[in-house]
Amino acid sequence: xxxxxxxxxxxxxxxxxxxxxxxxxxxxxxxxxxxxxxxxxxxxxxxxxxxxxxxxxxxxxxxxxxxxxxxxxxxxxxxxxxxxxxxxxxxxxxxxxxxxxxxxxxxxxxxxxxxxxxxxxxxxxxxxxxxxxxxxxxxxxxxxxxxxxxxxxxxxxxxxxxxxxxxxxxxxxxxxxxxxxxxxxxxxxxxxxxxxxxxxxxxxxxxxxxxxxxxxxxxxxxxxxxxxxxxxxxxxx
Amino acid sequence: xxxxxxxxxxxxxxxxxxxxxxxxxxxxxxxxxxxxxxxxxxxxxxxxxxxxxxxxxxxxxxxxxxxxxxxxxxxxxxxxxxxxxxxxxxxxxxxxxxxxxxxxxxxxxxxxxxxxxxxxxxxxxxxxxxxxxxxxxxxxxxxxxxxxxxxxxxxxxxxxxxxxxxxxxxxxxxxxxxxxxxxxxxxxxxxxxxxxxxxxxxxxxxxxxxxxxxxxxxxxxxxxxxxxxxxxxxxxx
DNA sequence: CGCCGCATTGACGTTCGTCAAGTCTAGTGG
DNA sequence: CCACTAGACTTGACGAACGTCAATGCGGCG
Numbered sequence: 001x002x003x004x005x006x007x008x009x010x011x012x013x014x015x016x017x018x019x020x021x022x023x024x025x026x027x028x029x030x031x032x033x034x035x036x037x038x039x040x041x042x043x044x045x046x047x048x049x050x051x052x053x054x055x056x057x058x059x060x061x062x063x064x065x066x067x068x069x070x071x072x073x074x075x076x077x078x079x080x081x082x083x084x085x086x087x088x089x090x091x092x093x094x095x096x097x098x099x100x101x102x103x104x105x106x107x108x109x110x111x112x113x114x115x116x117x118x119x120x121x122x123x124x125x126x127x128x129x130x131x132x133x134x135x136x137x138x139x140x141x142x143x144x145x146x147x148x149x150x151x152x153x154x155x156x157x158x159x160x161x162x163x164x165x166x167x168x169x170x171x172x173x174x175x176x177x178x179x180x181x182x183x184x185x186x187x188x189x190x191x192x193x194x195x196x197x198x199x200x201x202x203x204x205x206x207x208x209x210x211x212x213x214x215x216x217x218x219x220x221x222x223x224x225x226x227x228x229x230x231x232x233x234x235x236x237x
Numbered sequence: 238x239x240x241x242x243x244x245x246x247x248x249x250x251x252x253x254x255x256x257x258x259x260x261x262x263x264x265x266x267x268x269x270x271x272x273x274x275x276x277x278x279x280x281x282x283x284x285x286x287x288x289x290x291x292x293x294x295x296x297x298x299x300x301x302x303x304x305x306x307x308x309x310x311x312x313x314x315x316x317x318x319x320x321x322x323x324x325x326x327x328x329x330x331x332x333x334x335x336x337x338x339x340x341x342x343x344x345x346x347x348x349x350x351x352x353x354x355x356x357x358x359x360x361x362x363x364x365x366x367x368x369x370x371x372x373x374x375x376x377x378x379x380x381x382x383x384x385x386x387x388x389x390x391x392x393x394x395x396x397x398x399x400x401x402x403x404x405x406x407x408x409x410x411x412x413x414x415x416x417x418x419x420x421x422x423x424x425x426x427x428x429x430x431x432x433x434x435x436x437x438x439x440x441x442x443x444x445x446x447x448x449x450x451x452x453x454x455x456x457x458x459x460x461x462x463x464x465x466x467x468x469x470x471x472x473x474x
Numbered sequence: 475c476g477c478c479g480c481a482t483t484g485a486c487g488t489t490c491g492t493c494a495a496g497t498c499t500a501g502t503g504g
Numbered sequence: 505c506c507a508c509t510a511g512a513c514t515t516g517a518c519g520a521a522c523g524t525c526a527a528t529g530c531g532g533c534g
Contacts, residue, residue, distance in 0.1 A: 047455045073471045147381075185511065198512090233309075477532105487523080
């Protein structure tokens with residue numbers, strides 16, 4: 001049994017291999033515990049932050065899945081990513097001390113609130129943390145390069161295949177099945193992320209089913225032939 | 238006449254309002270001079286760095302324009318951005334100590350080489366520098382969100398209008414004309430960036446000319462009606 | 475002067491978006 | 505527990521936007 005007042009410090013968090021403390025020594029780990037000021041629960045459909053709000057903290061996702069979206073002046077919106085346990089959101093707010101996108105919980109979620117000035121302070125002293133913060137931001141830049149490649153040069157099938165493989169891969173890294181996903185987002189949200197309309201997402205999924213590459217039951221997706229999906233993306237030979 | 242051995246320190250660089258030293262106090266400015274190890278000239282069509290190369294430095298562009306591009310396994314490539322004087326490139330390399338995109342000079346160019354470990358070292362001591370490095374990375378993330386919006390939800394005309402306005406805006410911030418651009422990139426490169434084929438870029442430009450919004454003579458573009466272009470992007474009313 | 479890369483333009487094809495109808499599911503309240 | 509509803513999803517028919525293929529023009533560089 002765990003004690004009643006369960007202090008969920010980074011040092012004892014089961015996400016420490018994925019999240020903020022990656023690559024830190026035990027003594028550094030203890031110092032990083034100071035970063036997490038509080039935790040915050042966010043209910044399904046609620047926002048963690050919205051575009052225009054003052055930026056003060058980064059958030060480490062403990063449980064649940066978020067989407068981030070940017071909105072144009074005319075109401076068009078674009079989902080810029082889906083984030084899950086161990087991932088850090090809020091980096092967009094640093095430039096202008098103001099968030100430029102919305103983060104919406106796709107299911108009940110919990111995050112660790114990490115005041116950014118505290119992060120900066122500590123990363124002046126703990127080089128491993130400094131390094132890690134830089135890496136997190138760089139990783140996000142590289143991820144977005146990948147999305148740009150996807151949006152700029154892939155066709156619907158390739159985009160969806162890449163999306164499914166990416167999702168299942170990240171879940172697998174978190175100890176979930178290598179070939180099963182329960183989608184936390186609607187077809188429309190997937191479409192927005194992939195630059196497609198929801199009907200195209202639906203049709204393309206149906207096509208994958210028909211060709212025996214995946215099985216779909218509502219939001220439950222089972223990857224039957226991952227290699228075939230991979231081949232879709234990289235037309236080998 | 239300037240002295241023969243012109244030491245181009247950040248503190249005396251005419252890009253200091255745009256580049257690395259933004260927001261630093263005079264005394265901090267002197268310290269930041271240590272960051273720039275060397276300068277490097279890159280000829281047109283040559284690369285500053287390539288995907289796979291070991292990452293060691295960030296680069297501040299002094300003169301010239303670069304494109305960055307990512308390449309998929311099957312050879313497809315996507316231009317992820319065009320960078321000009323005062324902008325910082327190489328951020329993609331931080332995550333894995335290895336570059337993940339190519340930076341190609343679109344014209345003869347010169348960059349300041351800033352070894353990243355030196356940046357990290359100094360930004361532990363100079364808080365304003367630390368802040369600024371974080372902002373630069375965050376700005377890049379936000380910029381890419383904008384590109385994702387463009388690629389995911391805009392039509393050809395809107396994409397090209399956004400591209401032209403963005404380009405002319407950045408040039409204007411550097412003291413160039415508010416309405417004239419000499420494109421340093423081909424139609425194909427513009428297309429790759431915008432997720433369009435070169436023919437579509439050409440046709441759309443022609444359409445803009447026909448409708449009196451721009452004048453085009455080869456790579457020389459003159460924005461005649463910026464407001465009309467802006468209206469294309471944000472269908473006001 | 476001649477070549478080559480870049481750009482333009484046209485005709486046609488494909489992919490994806492639009493519109494619409496209908497089904498299914500999960501959540502709600504009686 | 506069941507009926508009801510609203511949102512989510514699927515599927516089809518059609519059309520628009522953009523890509524593909526091809527011919528031609530043009531301008532800069534050697």
